[in-house]
Ligand SMILES: Nc1ncnc2c1ncn2[C@@H]1O[C@H](COP(=O)(O)OP(=O)(O)OP(=O)(O)O)[C@@H](O)[C@H]1O
Ligand SMILES: O=P(O)(O)OC[C@H]1O[C@H](OP(=O)(O)OP(=O)(O)O)[C@H](O)[C@@H]1O
């Protein structure tokens with residue numbers, strides 16, 4: 276029979292990986308095509324969670340009578356994070372919740388009166404009080420999708436004043452969400468699909484929102500569970516935990532263990548002194564010829580702590596073994612308690628390593644488990660779960676893979692949740708059309724030149740089933756069709772172009788908020804569905820695009836017509852220099 280991985284066991288109901296719980300989510304998934312959409316998860320996400328200049332611009336638009344000009348903005352990133360060639364798009368549901376509930380309160384309006392210059396007319400504030408997203412449409416790539424620079428993740432269309440007001444908030448909702456989901460996906464890729472990935476980031480996250488949204492989007496990106504109970508309750512993410520060094524060092528002797536009784540797992544009898552039993556097990560291990568060279572005296576306060584923890588959790592005993600000395604004390608003490616549990620019909624879970632050379636300690640611990648299994652016929656000891664933590668990042672995971680290790684599960688905090696390798700994703704929100712007139716933003720840096728026009732985006736697949744290219748076309752152009760040859764051009768580099776005959780064409784945009792047209796909108800999937808979508812998307816990528824080291828860039832292109840138009844507009848808008 277194939278060995279069950281730690282991850283499988285956890286997914287089977289989480290019985291086998293420490294203390295765990297899979298309580299139901301407090302929030303039902305957001306309403307989809309019908310019904311009301313709940314407010315953003317974080318109550319701080321209000322219309323005032325924005326930069327002041329959005330409101331001053333709103334005033335100037337209103338003063339000029341431009342407030343209802345029909346505007347189209349694209350939200351896009353220009354560069355993939357972490358030196359990679361892909362990004363996982365996340366944060367869409369929160370944007371839709373924000374738009375659906377966008378309304379200034381009376382208190383907001385009163386506050387704005389105090390901060391806006393006194394010249395601002397009263398009529399503006401009355402106007403602002405009535406502003407909502409009932410005339411706004413949001414089209415977007417599905418949340419959890421793999422996406423690429425320049426292809427807008429969101430297209431927001433509506434009255435200029437209100438779609439301008441959405442800018443900062445939707446950026447803050449998408450930037451970190453997509454960054455941390457991508458980080459999680461990268462950790463998953465290098466760790467391997469058979470490993471259990473636990474997110475332990477809350478204590479190091481950038482504040483409570485970083486903690487909560489970090490847990491959510493790490494789960495979306497491929498982590499299996501979190502230590503964060505609020506995120507567990509709110510989103511239905513499985514929660515897991517072990518114990519800390521403080522628990523171990525809080526014990527000084529066995530005298531602290533008062534209630535020493537432990538009923539056998541089948542309830543048939545009771546062991547009156549479990550402490551004595553663990554001490555006897557340790558003695559037996561010390562006397563076993565095959566284990567003698569491994570260790571001598573162990574730390575007894577550590578053994579007391581482990582024994583006490585096992586009395587509290589006989590069915591889920593997992594021990595942190597590096598408080599004093601991993602191989603001379605932690606692992607033998609753990610095995611003594613695990614053997615005592617075994618005698619009473621319980622199966623211990625395993626250990627957590629939190630310092631030192633994780634490869635070496637995991638390999639040595641596994642050898643010790645196997646030796647104990649052999650010596651005492653303790654079935655299952657050889658494959659007890661080894662969890663590793665301590666400032667782990669992508670490079671550590673890669674190094675561990677190269678060295679060889681026996682780790683089944685990783686607990687990862689700081690480097691994951693803070694996105695230590697790259698702390699920000701640079702999504703921007705750019706005006707691309709106003710009243711049907713395409714607009715462009717020029718820059719010395721060609722990567723910063725915007726692609727004008729209200730656009731449609733398609734992913735074109737080749738005959739081997741992989742995506743070949745993402746193609747942007749003007750909204751008025753006919754869509755590319757499977758089996759039909761189409762010229763795909765790099766948006767800015769004249770010589771980079773290719774004819775593509777797609778085997779399949781996937782339209783990337785769906786409508787997630789349809790204020791003005793009242794068109795049916797896509798349902799908002801549950802977090803579990805987003806996670807599954809993300810997993811499938813990552814699996815479907817060509818391996819050279821998603822490898823960690825020197826990945827191949829994915830092609831993002833525009834139609835010939837859009838290419839010509841971009842360059843026409845560019846020449847039109849760029850002033851001609853004069854040399855003297
Ligand atoms: N075999 C390994 N290969 C590469 N990196 C490793 C390996 N084992 C551990 N690491 C990493 O090396 C770093 C060890 O850090 P450091 O020396 O500060 O910790 P430590 O002294 O072992 O533990 P602590 O300071 O928490 O008691 C951690 O980032 C850890 O993830
Ligand atoms: O290392 P991270 O990836 O951030 O994972 C979370 C860390 O948090 C805990 O201890 P903490 O760091 O609070 O104390 P310690 O460093 O002394 O173990 C845990 O033991 C991990 O080491």
Ligand SMILES: O=C(O)c1cccnc1
Nearest residue numbers: 475502515516517518686
């Ligand atoms: O449960 C754990 O082991 C844990 C949780 C958070 C941080 N470090 C470890």
Ligand SMILES: [Mg+2]
Nearest residue numbers: 629664665666
């Ligand atoms: Mg630490």
